[in-house]
Amino acid sequence: MNVKWFPSVLSGQVRLRLAYPWGFWGSLLAELFIIGGMNWFLWNAVVDARGGVGFEGYSTITLVLYTMITSILRKVQMNSDQFAGMADDIYTGALNKYLVYPVPYYGFRFATHLGSSLMSFAQSILALALFWFIVAKDSQALPGLTAIVQFVSLVFLSIGLRFVINSVIQITAFWFDQIWALMVLFSFLLALLGGQLIPLSLYPAWAQSILSYTPFPVLAALPAEALLGKLLWADYFWGFGVGIFWAVVFYFLGQVVFRFGIKNYSGIGA
Numbered sequence: 001m002n003v004k005w006f007p008s009v010l011s012g013q014v015r016l017r018l019a020y021p022w023g024f025w026g027s028l029l030a031e032l033f034i035i036g037g038m039n040w041f042l043w044n045a046v047v048d049a050r051g052g053v054g055f056e057g058y059s060t061i062t063l064v065l066y067t068m069i070t071s072i073l074r075k076v077q078m079n080s081d082q083f084a085g086m087a088d089d090i091y092t093g094a095l096n097k098y099l100v101y102p103v104p105y106y107g108f109r110f111a112t113h114l115g116s117s118l119m120s121f122a123q124s125i126l127a128l129a130l131f132w133f134i135v136a137k138d139s140q141a142l143p144g145l146t147a148i149v150q151f152v153s154l155v156f157l158s159i160g161l162r163f164v165i166n167s168v169i170q171i172t173a174f175w176f177d178q179i180w181a182l183m184v185l186f187s188f189l190l191a192l193l194g195g196q197l198i199p200l201s202l203y204p205a206w207a208q209s210i211l212s213y214t215p216f217p218v219l220a221a222l223p224a225e226a227l228l229g230k231l232l233w234a235d236y237f238w239g240f241g242v243g244i245f246w247a248v249v250f251y252f253l254g255q256v257v258f259r260f261g262i263k264n265y266s267g268i269g270a
Contacts, residue, residue, distance in 0.1 A: 013115025150226035174261030195221025
């Protein structure tokens with residue numbers, strides 16, 4: 001299959017994001033001060049409520065960094081109208097134009113999504129690096145090569161995994177009038193089961209064991225633990241393998257559901 005179009009679509013999306021530099025730097029400062037400061041006060045309040053007793057293996061600044069990393073992951077994974085983009089294409093009839101493109105619909109959508117995600121990743125990581133170096137380096141060592149390799153590979157896996165999961169949910173718009181509630185439900189499950197708000201290592205052992213077989217940790221907890229230098233190679237390879245498995249499952253599931261849905265698609269509203 002000819003995929004020469006993929007780099008062109010991806011680079012076009014990158015150039016589009018670079019067309020608004022003031023928005024880039026404004027969002028960067030918001031990432032640095034607002035999210036970092038908010039998490040700092042939040043975790044200090046939690047520790048104070050526990051009588052000043054912290055969490056084993058996590059200092060307050062480490063918890064702040066953890067939640068900043070998971071916030072970054074959420075932003076990186078949900079670019080390019082990923083909350084309802086495909087569903088909107090179906091509802092409005094905009095899917096018609098994609099069906100006549102000489103490129104696969106899923107591939108085109110993923111290329112635009114990846115271009116936006118790359119820019120969000122670069123922007124957010126710069127903000128995190130500045131915060132880490134200025135505020136947190138004395139309390140939490142800067143990431144080493146191993147941590148960076150684990151983190152970057154898991155981030156790219158999470159981008160693809162979140163895309164195919166969201167796609168399956170969104171293309172149910174062929175049959176349902178509204179998929180917003182399903183997307184919100186998945187976001188809630190990710191926050192609860194993926195360690196987006198609280199490190200999974202603070203969960204009971206039985207819960208950690210069950211969740212290790214699900215796609216949720218790959219989307220939040222594992223990349224955050226990797227960058228903080230808390231992820232063993234054995235856990236990395238297990239999580240990466242589980243993430244690949246679920247990405248393949250949801251990809252093929254999405255293809256099957258899309259083929260069934262397109263048979264009843266009318267394209268009204270285009």
